[in-house]
Amino acid sequence: MQNTTLKLRGMSCASCARNIEDAIRSVPGVNECHVNFGAEQATVEYDAAQTDLQTIQDAVDAAGYSAYPLVQENLMNGEDDNQKRERLRETQKLTRKVVVAGIFSALLVIGSLPAMTGLHVPLIPMWLHNPWVQLVLTTPVLFWCGVSFYVNAWKAFKHHTATMDTLVALGTSTAYLYSLFSTFFSDFFTAQGLKSEVYYEAAAVIVTLILLGRLLENRARGKTSDAIRKLIGLQARTARLIRDEREVDVPIEQVQIGDVVLVRPGEKIPVDGEVIEGSSNVDESMVTGESVLVKKQQSDEVIGATINKTGSFKFRATRVGKDTVLAQIVQLVQQAQGSKAPIQRLADQVTGWFVPVVIAIALLTFIIWFNATGNFTFSLITTVGVLIIACPCALGLATPTSIMVGIGKGAENGILIKGAESLELAHRIQTIILDKTGTITQGKPTVTDFATTGGTINGNEINLLKLVASVERNSEHPLAEAVVRYASSQEVEPQEAREFEAIAGSGVQGVVSGQLIQIGTQRWMEELGIDPQALEKHKQRLEYLGKTVIWIAVDGKIKGLMGISDALKPSSSHAVRALQKLGLEVVMLTGDNRPTAEAIAREVGIERVLAEVRPDQKAATVQKLQSKGKIVAMVGDGINDAPALAQADVGIAIGTGTDVAIAASDITLISGDLQGIVTAIQLSHATIRNIRQNLFFAFIYNIAGIPIAAGILFPIFGWLLNPIIAGAAMAFSSVSVVTNALRLRNFRPKVIA
Secondary structure (H helix, E strand, O other): OEEEEEEEEOOOOHHHHHHHHHHHHOOOOEEEEEEEOOOOEEEEEEOOOOOOHHHHHHHHHHOOOEEEEOOHHHHHHOOOHHHHHHHHHHHHHHHHHHHHHHHHHHHHHHHHHHHHHOOOOOOOOHHHHOHHHHHHHHHHHHHHHOHHHHHHHHHHHHOOOOOHHHHHHHHHHHHHHHHHHHHHOHHHHHHOOOOOOOOHHHHHHHHHHHHHHHHHHHHHHHHHHHHHHHHHHOOOOEEEEEEOOEEEEEEHHHOOOOOEEEEOOOOEOOOEEEEEEEOEEEEOHHHHOOOOOEEEOOOOEEOOOOEEOOOOEEEEEEEOHHHOHHHHHHHHHHHHHOOOOHHHHHHHHHHHHHHHHHHHHHHHHHHHHHHHHOOHHHHHHHHHHHHHHOOOHHHHHHHHHHHHHHHHHHHHOOEEEOOHHHHHHHHHOOEEEEEHHHHHEOOOOEEEEEEEOOOOHHHHHHHHHHHHHHHHOOOOOHHHHHHHHHHHHOOOOOOOOEEEEEEOOOEEEEEEOOEEEEEEOHHHHHHOOOOOHHHHHHHHHHHHOOOEEEEEEEOOEEEEEEEEEOOEOOOHHHHHHHHHHOOOEEEEEOOOOHHHHHHHHHHHOOOEEEOOOOHHHHHHHHHHHHOOOOOEEEEEOOOOOHHHHHHOOEEEEEOOHHHHHHOOOOEEEOOOOOHHHHHHHHHHHHHHHHHHHHHHHHHHHHHHHHHHHOOOOHHHHHHHHOHHHHHHHHHHHHHHHHHHHHHHHHOOOOOOO
């Protein structure tokens, strides 16, 4: 399966989005399609063996819209010049039409004041009252300024669908044609004893207000992508390379993997790489959300777009272009902003039948009022009002605009949210499981104690350490790395180990100089039939101090143990308290033995501990909690805990920026700070609250607006039946929803003491 993102053009409402979805899904080979009306994008998953991108684009064209692919390689350059020019032309064109329509509509309203109020207004020129003049003023407003409504309505009609443009075209055409008939055949009305009335101003003002609303809406919607633009803007434009012992400034696009880059104080780091010379403090806040400067020296990794603060250094480029951390973040944010939240399903279902139902209500309104009053004009006005006031746009914008802003805001705080569903589900979390190593602790264990059964006589301790290091250097486990570092600090040279084997969740073993060396947990030793009692007192003391104990056996007999300490992250205790105050049950999950695990849990304030859990048991542990009906989040390193992260309702990966590309999670905290979990949950609450407000506004607007336009409140609020008021209400309903969504840009994490 292949995935692609298409930029869409020609949409006017949520019904258009649904039409495009149906058109793309009808293409053989398309597995899934989601159209984001707010972002004007479609995310498509298809089988390349059955269809291709051009066929999908043709299906969109056949539905009356247009689509073109967004090329990831050009993403970090932002919009290309052609796109910028096209967007600017569209905005300028719409602005001109709004101005022209506004001037003509103002003249029409002034000319219609005597007819609307029944009063003589001496300052108004008599020629503005003339229906022929009003016809001349109205025609360009409808058929030049508002031509898109009629063109799009015709396209929808040809494809047996209906959209918001259908409603606008029907409403304004009805008012215009009635007025046209009244103008040409005024004698007919007089002969029938009827007053010849025209409603040119209603048709013109409706088009003007809707165009104005669309202009304001487009400008507001453009702000929902501020996060993407800010991220792209972080990127350096040039890089200073060292070539042939000379410094050369080149555009960032020309940097290649392996190039040596020089960075001076105050400059942006252009691409990702590894420091090979020098040292400095780097501000990584624009990527991780953390304001504390990070010390960088030889062999440390640096992230493109971060700022070098104090010293100069050289680094070798390891990731460039679309492979940099920043480019991956931008891609993830863009994909997430185009996803759909479950809460949007109701709105999608409503918009599917909304327009046909509104047309039916409008016809029913005309029939009822005409039968009740016999007044054709009054019946026509209520019908036009119903057609105009109904607006599926607000429903279509309610969820995606909030999702776009919310996910973008998360990226600004160093929180990458993979999809709208994850963002929505985060606010429902009841239990949160924290892996110990690398999540609560710093993930950099250090050997603090080493005890042997033979003491230090005749170098016994050093000889045993050499055997242990010879086996452990073949393992990639963090504890093994700690042992190897400790051996190096004691100037011990490891030997070659044969028949190395790692037993998941238990330990490692190998043969060194003809001796079988086994290093691991007490439980494993007991399973092997090895008695660890000789060093029991040492073990109890170390576990009481919260240290991890690993046992060492040679040829089936206990010879020593090591105490390994992994310091807590400075923010762990505070983050745990904050999560508990949010009403979450916090659980610590670890493979350590229970005494050690409980000591760490006491230090950070966690009451429930799941200890001695092997990696292959973590997913089952999560599932067990879910079986009790709880919404469970799992927090781990995103690699070792991948099965548990996948099993959890919300998987949260703790990692540095370089882990972003491989994070097997729903949410990734770039900085690795547990406080990011609190921020992510608060952001989820804020976003869902904002979506509910939008949906409430949208539903209430239509639930109340359509009956009012239909004349239910006529005896009390007859003035509300004016189609102009309906047009104004419809035009600004979408603007209000988008404006409310933009309030999320002011989100700030709440500090929980």
